Amino acid sequence: MTSRNLLVELLVEELPPKSLKQLGNSFAELLTASLKAQDLVSKEAQATAYASPRRLAVHITHVAAQAADKAIAQKLMPATVGLDEQGRATPPLLKKLASLGADASVVPQLKRVMEGKTETLFWDSTVKGTPLTEGLQKALEEAIGQLPIPKVMTYQLADGWSSVNFVRPVHVLIALHGADIVPINILGLQAGRETQGHRFEAKVNPIVLHNADSYAQQLAAEGTVIASFAERRAEIARQLAVAATRENLTPVDDDALLDEVTALVEHPNVLVGTFAAEFLQVPQECLILTMKANQKYFPLLDAQGKLANKFLLVSNIQPTDPSLVIGGNERVVHSRLADAQFFFDQDRKKTxxxxxxxxxxxxxxxxxxxxxxxxxxxxxxxxxxxxxxxxxxxxxxxxxxxxxxxxxxxxxxxxxxxxxxxxxxxxxxxxxxxxxxxxxxxxxxxxxxxxxxxxxxxxxxxxxxxxxxxxxxxxxxxxxxxxxxxxxxxxxxxxxxxxxxxxxxxxxxxxxxxxxxxxxxxxxxxxxxxxxxxxxxxxxxxxxxxxxxxxxxxxxxxxxxxxxxxxxxxxxxSLREQGYSAQEVDAVLSLNPQNLSDIPKRLAAVRAFAALPEAVSLAAANKRVGNILKKSEGGISDAVNTDLLQEPAEQALYQTLTSLSSKTKEAFDSGDYTASLQILAALKSPVDTFFDHVMVNVEDESLRNNRLALLAQLHQIMNRVADLSKLAS
Missing domain, CATH: 1.10.3210 (Hypothetical protein af1432)
Known part of the structure; x- marks a missing residue:
C-alpha cells in the first residue's frame, strides 16, 4: 500500500486563547489515535501538532492510502444449530453467512472448534482494509466530537439554513495525502488545498499548498505565520529576553501568560512601552496584575525584583514605524494604571x-x-x-x-x-x-x-x-x-x-x-x-x-x-508523591501518629531499618506475632511471670527484651527513632529461636497466657515507631 504523509487543517475564526494549546494537542492526538486504530498509520509514525489563533492542524508521517487486508476468524454459531444431520447448512447459518457477504459455497471451508463441551463453527475470512478517505472521515468526526471544548458555538453554514456546532466557525478544511486531496467533508466544508495566511501581512492569499510536507514552510514564507505553537512560543520568549536585556531589566516569569500571548499572535513582534513613574507608588502586585490580566503585557523588573516603569508588549504586526503601536498601548496602560491608583487611594481612606x-x-x-x-x-x-x-x-x-x-x-x-x-x-x-x-x-x-x-x-x-x-x-x-x-x-x-x-x-x-x-x-x-x-x-x-x-x-x-x-x-x-514507598507509609501511618511533625523522622527510621539484614525476618515475625495476638481469646496480661518461662528459647527472648526495652524506650522518648529501631536488630536470633522451639498455644492455660504476654511485650517494643509488619512481603 502507498504510504505518504498526511496534513489536516481547520481554518477557523479566532480561537479562545486560554484553550488553544490544549485544543491543538488534543486535535493531533485524537486524529492520530483514530487512524492508528484503523491500521492506517504505523505505530512508529510521528504526529506534529500545529495551532495558531486561526487554525488547528496536524501533520502525520507514514499514512497508508488503504489499510492492509486482515485475516480474521469469524465465530458463527454452534455446529448443532448451523448444520443438519447430513452436514448441510441450516437457514440460520445461511442467513448469518449472507450478513457476512458469503453463501453456502463456503460451508465446506468452515472449521469446527470445541469450546468447552460445545462444537462451534468458525469461518476464516479476509476483511478488506479501510481506505484513507473513509478512515480519515471517521477519524475527523471522532476528533471533533471529542475535543475538550469548554463552550460550543452554533453557527449557520453558507446555505443560510443548516447549522453546525464547533468552538468557532470553520471556513476552510484541508486534507492532503502527499500532494493529493483526500475527498472528505466536515462541518459543511469540502476538503481542498487552499488556506489563508496572516490577516494583514501575508505575502500571498490564498496560499495553495503543494503537498502535506510544505505546510509549515509555505505558511511562514508566503503567509507570514509561525504555525507551530511551540516554535511561536520559543520565538516570543527569545524576543522578550533580547528586548529586556537591552533595557537591563528582566521580564516577569509567567508561563501561563506566555502561553496565552502565544495563542493571540501568528507572527510575534516584541516592543517596549513605558508608563509614568508616579504609578510606581501603587503596590507593584497591583500594577503587574493589571498589565498581565487586562493587557497581556510582560512587566519588567530590575535586579532587585522591583517593578520598572517599562513593559513589553507582543504585537501581531510589524509596522515600519512601531511608534503608533507603542503609543496606543501606552495610552491604554495609563488608563488601567490610573484606575489601580484610584482604587488604592480610595481604599486607604477607610481602615x-x-x-x-x-x-x-x-x-x-x-x-x-x-x-x-x-x-x-x-x-x-x-x-x-x-x-x-x-x-x-x-x-x-x-x-x-x-x-x-x-x-x-x-x-x-x-x-x-x-x-x-x-x-x-x-x-x-x-x-x-x-x-x-x-x-x-x-x-x-x-x-x-x-x-x-x-x-x-x-x-x-x-x-x-x-x-x-x-x-x-x-x-x-x-x-x-x-x-x-x-x-x-x-x-x-x-x-x-x-x-x-x-x-x-x-x-x-x-x-x-x-x-x-x-x-x-x-x-x-x-x-x-x-x-x-x-x-x-x-x-x-x-x-x-x-x-x-x-x-x-x-x-x-x-x-x-x-x-x-x-x-x-x-x-x-502526599508522602507517596514525595517518594516514600506504600509499605513505608503504611508502616508509619498505621499507628495514627498524632504529632505529624514526627512523621518524617519515623519514615527515615523505617527506611534505615528496612536496609538492615535482619529486617525481613523481624518484619515477618512481627506480622506473625500480631496474628497470634489477634486470635487469642480473653485478655492478655501486661506482665510476664518468669517462673513460668520453662523453655530456654522463651527465657532467652525475655532476657533480650528486658535488656533492650529501656534502650529502645529511651531512644524513642528522645526522638531518635532510627536508633530505637536499629536496636531491634538484636532480636532476630532470639525471636527466630523462640518460634522454632516454643509452642505458644499449648493446652496449659497458664503457660499459654504467659507466652502470649511475652509476645505482647515483643509486639509493643517492636511497634513503637511504626507497624513493622507492614514491611513484610
Whole structure:
C-alpha cells in the first residue's frame, strides 16, 4: 500500500486563547489515535501538532492510502444449530453467512472448534482494509466530537439554513495525502488545498499548498505565520529576553501568560512601552496584575525584583514605524494604571477595622451564614493555637490578624482583582502602621495556596492560616460537604494538605486529634455562637440583646473521626508523591501518629531499618506475632511471670527484651527513632529461636497466657515507631 504523509487543517475564526494549546494537542492526538486504530498509520509514525489563533492542524508521517487486508476468524454459531444431520447448512447459518457477504459455497471451508463441551463453527475470512478517505472521515468526526471544548458555538453554514456546532466557525478544511486531496467533508466544508495566511501581512492569499510536507514552510514564507505553537512560543520568549536585556531589566516569569500571548499572535513582534513613574507608588502586585490580566503585557523588573516603569508588549504586526503601536498601548496602560491608583487611594481612606462589621453582610455559605460569623470562629481558633504555642502576646496578635484577615475583601482593589486578597490587606495594614507580624499574617493566612507554595513567614501567620483551614474543614464536614471523586468545590483537599504541611514543616508540637477536637468545641460552642449573635444584632438590628442559644448546633456523629481519616488519606498520598514507598507509609501511618511533625523522622527510621539484614525476618515475625495476638481469646496480661518461662528459647527472648526495652524506650522518648529501631536488630536470633522451639498455644492455660504476654511485650517494643509488619512481603 502507498504510504505518504498526511496534513489536516481547520481554518477557523479566532480561537479562545486560554484553550488553544490544549485544543491543538488534543486535535493531533485524537486524529492520530483514530487512524492508528484503523491500521492506517504505523505505530512508529510521528504526529506534529500545529495551532495558531486561526487554525488547528496536524501533520502525520507514514499514512497508508488503504489499510492492509486482515485475516480474521469469524465465530458463527454452534455446529448443532448451523448444520443438519447430513452436514448441510441450516437457514440460520445461511442467513448469518449472507450478513457476512458469503453463501453456502463456503460451508465446506468452515472449521469446527470445541469450546468447552460445545462444537462451534468458525469461518476464516479476509476483511478488506479501510481506505484513507473513509478512515480519515471517521477519524475527523471522532476528533471533533471529542475535543475538550469548554463552550460550543452554533453557527449557520453558507446555505443560510443548516447549522453546525464547533468552538468557532470553520471556513476552510484541508486534507492532503502527499500532494493529493483526500475527498472528505466536515462541518459543511469540502476538503481542498487552499488556506489563508496572516490577516494583514501575508505575502500571498490564498496560499495553495503543494503537498502535506510544505505546510509549515509555505505558511511562514508566503503567509507570514509561525504555525507551530511551540516554535511561536520559543520565538516570543527569545524576543522578550533580547528586548529586556537591552533595557537591563528582566521580564516577569509567567508561563501561563506566555502561553496565552502565544495563542493571540501568528507572527510575534516584541516592543517596549513605558508608563509614568508616579504609578510606581501603587503596590507593584497591583500594577503587574493589571498589565498581565487586562493587557497581556510582560512587566519588567530590575535586579532587585522591583517593578520598572517599562513593559513589553507582543504585537501581531510589524509596522515600519512601531511608534503608533507603542503609543496606543501606552495610552491604554495609563488608563488601567490610573484606575489601580484610584482604587488604592480610595481604599486607604477607610481602615481595615472599620470594614470588619461589613463582613456580616457577605454570605459565606447558605448553610453556615455570613463571612463575619465565620471569622468569629477563626479568630477564636487562632487565639487558642497562639496560647498553646506562643503565649499571650502572640495569641493576641493572632486574634487581631484573624479579625482583619478578610477585611480587604470589601476593598475596591480586591473587588477588581480577587487574586490580590490578602496581599492588599497587608499593604493597608502597613499603611495603618500595624505591626509587621499582623500585616504579614493577613497576607499569609491563605498560604499555602497551591502545591509547592511557600508557608506563612511568621508565627502569627502560621496560627491564623491553621485556624482558617481548620475552620473550613470542620464546618464543611459538619454540613456534609465532603469531597467525592474529582469533585471538591470548596478545595478541602488543598486545605487538608495545607494543615499537614504547616504542622510538619513548621515542626508544631500539636496533636492532630486534640487540635481537631478543640476546633470542633469552638465551632459548636453555644457561648461563642451567642457572642457573635449579640454583636451581629446590635450592629445590624439595633437590639442590644437576643435570646441566648437561638441556634445551638449538635456536633454531627463521628465528625472528628471522619475528618481525621480524611487528613490521613491526604497525608498518605502526599508522602507517596514525595517518594516514600506504600509499605513505608503504611508502616508509619498505621499507628495514627498524632504529632505529624514526627512523621518524617519515623519514615527515615523505617527506611534505615528496612536496609538492615535482619529486617525481613523481624518484619515477618512481627506480622506473625500480631496474628497470634489477634486470635487469642480473653485478655492478655501486661506482665510476664518468669517462673513460668520453662523453655530456654522463651527465657532467652525475655532476657533480650528486658535488656533492650529501656534502650529502645529511651531512644524513642528522645526522638531518635532510627536508633530505637536499629536496636531491634538484636532480636532476630532470639525471636527466630523462640518460634522454632516454643509452642505458644499449648493446652496449659497458664503457660499459654504467659507466652502470649511475652509476645505482647515483643509486639509493643517492636511497634513503637511504626507497624513493622507492614514491611513484610
Amino acid at each position: 481595615l477595622a472599620s470594614r470588619v462589621p461589613e463582613l456580616d453582610k457577605v454570605v459565606y455559605h447558605n448553610e453556615l451564614g455570613m463571612q463575619g460569623k465565620r471569622m468569629h470562629y477563626v479568630r477564636a481558633i487562632a487565639k487558642m493555637i497562639g496560647e498553646q504555642l506562643g503565649g499571650n502576646t502572640l495569641a493576641a496578635q493572632a486574634y487581631e490578624a484573624a479579625t482583619l484577615a478578610k477585611a480587604d475583601l470589601l476593598t475596591d482593589m480586591v473587588g477588581e482583582f480577587p487574586e490580590l486578597q490578602g496581599i492588599m490587606g497587608r499593604y493597608y495594614a502597613q499603611h495603618e502602621d500595624l505591626s509587621d507580624d499582623v500585616a504579614f499574617a493577613i497576607e499569609d493566612h491563605y498560604k499555602p495556596r497551591f502545591s509547592g507554595d511557600a508557608l506563612p513567614r511568621n508565627s502569627v501567620g502560621i496560627y491564623v492560616a491553621l485556624a482558617d483551614k481548620l475552620e473550613t474543614l470542620v464546618n464543611m464536614f459538619g454540613i456534609g460537604k465532603i469531597p467525592t471523586g474529582d469533585k471538591d468545590p470548596f478545595a478541602l483537599r488543598r486545605h487538608a494538605l495545607g494543615v499537614i504541611r504547616i504542622l510538619i514543616e513548621k515542626n508544631l508540637l500539636l496533636k492532630l486529634n486534640v487540635l481537631i477536637q478543640q476546633v470542633i468545641k469552638i465551632i459548636y460552642d453555644p457561648v461563642i455562637e451567642d457572642q457573635w449573635s449579640q454583636s451581629f444584632y446590635k450592629s445590624n438590628v439595633g437590639e442590644k440583646t437576643v435570646a441566648r442559644g437561638t441556634r445551638i448546633r449538635a456536633v454531627p456523629e463521628g465528625l472528628s473521626e471522619q475528618l481525621l481519616a480524611f487528613i490521613y488519606e491526604r497525608l498518605a498520598g
